[in-house]
Amino acid sequence: xxxxxxxxxxxxxxxxxxxxxxxxxxxxxxxxxxxxxxxxxxxxxxxxxxxxxxxxxxxxxxxxxxxxxxxxxxxxxxxxxxxxxxxxxxxxxxxxxxxxxxxxxxxxxxxxxxxxxxxxxxxxxxxxxxxxxxxxxxxxxxxxxxxxxxxxxxxxxxxxxxxxxxxxxxxxxxxxxxxxxxxxxxxxxxxxxxxxxxxxxxxxxxxxxxxxxxxxxxxxxxxxxxxxxxxxxxxxxxxxxxxxxxxxxxxxxxxxxxxxxxxxxxxxxxxxxxxxxxxxxxxxxxxxxxxxxxxxxxxxxxxxxxxxxxxxxxxxxxxxxxxxxxxxxxxxxxxxxxxxxxxxxxxxxxxxxxxxxxxxxxxxxxxxxxxxxxxxxxxxxxxxxxxxxxxxxxxxxxxxxxxxxxxxxxxxxxxxxxxxxxxxxxxxxxxxx
Amino acid sequence: xxxxxxxxxxxxxxxxxxxxxxxxxxxxxxxxxxxxxxxxxxxxxxxxxxxxxxxxxxxxxxxxxxxxxxxxxxxxxxxxxxxxxxxxxxxxxxxxxxxxxxxxxxxxxxxxxxxxxxxxxxxxxxxxxxxxxxxxxxxxxxxxxxxxxxxxxxxxxxxxxxxxxxxxxxxxxxxxxxxxxxxxxxxxxxxxxxxxxxxxxxxxxxxxxxxxxxxxxxxxxxxxxxxxxxxxxxxxxxxxxxxxxxxxxxxxxxxxxxxxxxxxxxxxxxx
Numbered sequence: 001x002x003x004x005x006x007x008x009x010x011x012x013x014x015x016x017x018x019x020x021x022x023x024x025x026x027x028x029x030x031x032x033x034x035x036x037x038x039x040x041x042x043x044x045x046x047x048x049x050x051x052x053x054x055x056x057x058x059x060x061x062x063x064x065x066x067x068x069x070x071x072x073x074x075x076x077x078x079x080x081x082x083x084x085x086x087x088x089x090x091x092x093x094x095x096x097x098x099x100x101x102x103x104x105x106x107x108x109x110x111x112x113x114x115x116x117x118x119x120x121x122x123x124x125x126x127x128x129x130x131x132x133x134x135x136x137x138x139x140x141x142x143x144x145x146x147x148x149x150x151x152x153x154x155x156x157x158x159x160x161x162x163x164x165x166x167x168x169x170x171x172x173x174x175x176x177x178x179x180x181x182x183x184x185x186x187x188x189x190x191x192x193x194x195x196x197x198x199x200x201x202x203x204x205x206x207x208x209x210x211x212x213x214x215x216x217x218x219x220x221x222x223x224x225x226x227x228x229x230x231x232x233x234x235x236x237x238x239x240x241x242x243x244x245x246x247x248x249x250x251x252x253x254x255x256x257x258x259x260x261x262x263x264x265x266x267x268x269x270x271x272x273x274x275x276x277x278x279x280x281x282x283x284x285x286x287x288x289x290x291x292x293x294x295x296x297x298x299x300x301x302x303x304x305x306x307x308x309x310x311x312x313x314x315x316x317x318x319x320x321x322x323x324x325x326x327x328x329x330x331x332x333x334x335x336x337x338x339x340x341x342x343x344x345x346x347x348x349x350x351x352x353x354x355x356x357x358x359x360x361x362x363x364x365x366x367x368x369x370x371x372x373x374x375x376x377x378x379x380x381x382x383x384x385x386x387x388x389x390x391x392x393x394x395x396x397x398x399x400x401x402x403x404x405x406x407x408x409x410x411x412x413x414x415x416x417x418x419x420x421x422x423x424x425x426x427x428x429x430x431x432x433x
Numbered sequence: 434x435x436x437x438x439x440x441x442x443x444x445x446x447x448x449x450x451x452x453x454x455x456x457x458x459x460x461x462x463x464x465x466x467x468x469x470x471x472x473x474x475x476x477x478x479x480x481x482x483x484x485x486x487x488x489x490x491x492x493x494x495x496x497x498x499x500x501x502x503x504x505x506x507x508x509x510x511x512x513x514x515x516x517x518x519x520x521x522x523x524x525x526x527x528x529x530x531x532x533x534x535x536x537x538x539x540x541x542x543x544x545x546x547x548x549x550x551x552x553x554x555x556x557x558x559x560x561x562x563x564x565x566x567x568x569x570x571x572x573x574x575x576x577x578x579x580x581x582x583x584x585x586x587x588x589x590x591x592x593x594x595x596x597x598x599x600x601x602x603x604x605x606x607x608x609x610x611x612x613x614x615x616x617x618x619x620x621x622x623x624x625x626x627x628x629x630x631x632x633x634x635x636x637x638x639x640x641x642x643x644x645x646x647x648x649x650x651x652x653x654x655x656x657x658x659x660x661x662x663x664x665x666x667x668x669x670x671x672x673x674x675x676x677x678x679x680x681x682x683x684x685x686x687x688x689x690x691x692x693x694x695x696x697x698x699x700x701x702x703x704x
Binding site: 161172174175176177178269270271272273290293294296298302305306309 | 586590591593595596599600604605606607610668669670671672673674
């Protein structure tokens with residue numbers, strides 16, 4: 001049994017193609033069951049997110065199965081098979097394992113290091129288990145992918161720094177204030193970007209929220225969404241005295257807050273620190289304000305600078321992650337090859353021969369006065385027992401059965417073939433080749 | 434024995450300083466733990482050396498500059514531990530251990546012999562007065578270290594160069610709060626030290642205040658920290674200005690401690 005991955009992602013396919021290929025809700029159950037019942041495909045998991053649609057499969061023959069699946073996909077999603085062919089990538093064996101590990105570790109994501117993909121992969125896996133679409137091979141692969149992703153997360157700093165402007169703003173706030181839950185927050189203006197930044201701020205713990213907007217009604221609407229209150233635009237200077245974090249994004253074409261005004265505000269605030277994020281273009285707040293003590297003013301470019309630096313940092317960390325993955329692929333391939341029947345047969349025979357030899361030696365030690373003839377007879381009998389005992393499992397291993405992988409795993413477990421036996425089996429494997 | 438323990442503790446503080454430098458450039462959980470462990474061992478040895486010296490001299494060993502700066506660093510390490518316990522500020526070690534090491538190093542280079550204490554000074558006030566003074570000054574020393582941390586972090590945030598130490602230094606608010614807290618601890622201790630010193634002076638020399646250079650500089654220090662607290666409460670001089678003032682204050686502490694003894698002469702000349 002071999003591993004096959006077929007899919008599209010944000011790099012290979014346009015949004016249009018990805019949308020058409022997506023397995024949503026009902027279609028996921030339907031699609032998964034149909035793929036699972038295709039000839040030659042024994043196990044399947046479907047991962048369908050907005051940036052990628054992939055099928056992970058355990059198949060007998062990757063070339064055949066990829067054609068089968070391609071045909072199926074173009075029919076199922078009614079897409080022209082040529083378009084499909086152009087957007088697809090196909091990986092098998094080690095490359096497939098590498099791809100799954102990289103996806104789980106978020107190295108293949110649009111924003112490298114973003115954490116959602118692992119959750120999505122877990123969900124896809126759990127769903128496939130519920131539908132009984134997976135077996136030993138994919139179960140092992142998925143579990144391993146999840147643990148590799150966790151290892152990457154803990155051993156590298158790939159997910160550590162904020163890589164979106166709105167998230168960077170919230171992270172910066174935590175470097176100025178100890179506890180955001182005791183800070184009050186003002187949203188000045190109601191642009192889309194500001195709203196997103198505000199959402200991040202609220203989810204970072206800010207409790208007291210006030211929204212100030214030129215159109216009071218729109219401000220009230222937003223305020224309700226954040227469980228805060230709304231204030232009149234004319235009052236925003238007064239509101240500033242109470243606000244520790246301010247996100248500003250109005251449509252004003254000139255500065256709405258100047259240095260001397262801010263100086264007055266700071267005096268009223270008794271110099272308590274304030275963090276101002278001006279994400280309006282053109283800027284709404286006089287950049288000179290940043291020179292005041294205890295005022296930290298960041299505009300879009302500043303935040304973008306933070307994000308760029310963090311991105312660069314992530315790229316460096318991604319290299320470390322690739323190394324970890326290469327490492328893990330080695331271990332996984334070793335396990336996969338142990339599933340071959342030939343080395344298992346050899347390991348089984350070696351194990352039996354070893355037991356036989358040990359027992360005969362022990363016998364010789366116990367009864368040193370045994371004659372040549374008797375010894376030969378005993379040896380003969382031992383060999384006969386060994387052969388008869390390992391004959392049925394060997395025959396079973398030779399048969400071309402559907403559940404052979406499970407059988408191999410069972411035999412290895414029942415006869416205690418592991419570690420040393422595996423090493424021997426591998427060398428044996430080499431000899432037979 | 435006391436001397437051996439002293440030298441050993443010096444070696445440990447030196448190691449902690451080296452680890453601190455490593456921590457600054459390439460920090461990890463392991464290095465900050467290592468700093469703490471090495472500092473604890475150094476502190477235990479250091480405590481031993483002070484006890485031995487106490488037994489030898491028969492009074493709290495703070496009657497020579499060598500003893501005094503050793504005791505001063507002992508107090509700083511004590512406060513460092515209590516801050517580690519209460520606040521767990523990242524990178525606090527690297528901003529403390531060098532101060533401790535420099536004080537210990539200067540102590541080790543000063544004459545170490547035990548000089549007999551003049552009879553007029555033999556009084557329980559010796560222990561009370563000096564202990565209060567040193568504990569207060571140690572709080573100021575930690576406020577100095579944290580003030581520097583604040584200024585670095587503030588510089589990062591203002592210039593928007595958010596790399597290097599920025600990620601690992603604590604947030605501004607906690608640095609400012611701890612700085613303030615240390616000064617509110619140090620200031621009453623210094624006040625009490627000056628008062629007990631005056632009482633002791635009266636019983637030893639017959640007058641409360643003689644405008645001796647040490648007394649004058651202690652008073653200057655006292656005024657600086659009084660100012661720090663005053664402007665904070667009235668006009669809200671916090672953050673950068675408070676950090677700067679706590680650094681200036683500590684310069685005054687150091688001058689009172691070393692400068693006065695080495696450059697100016699007075700009744701405090703023994704220490």
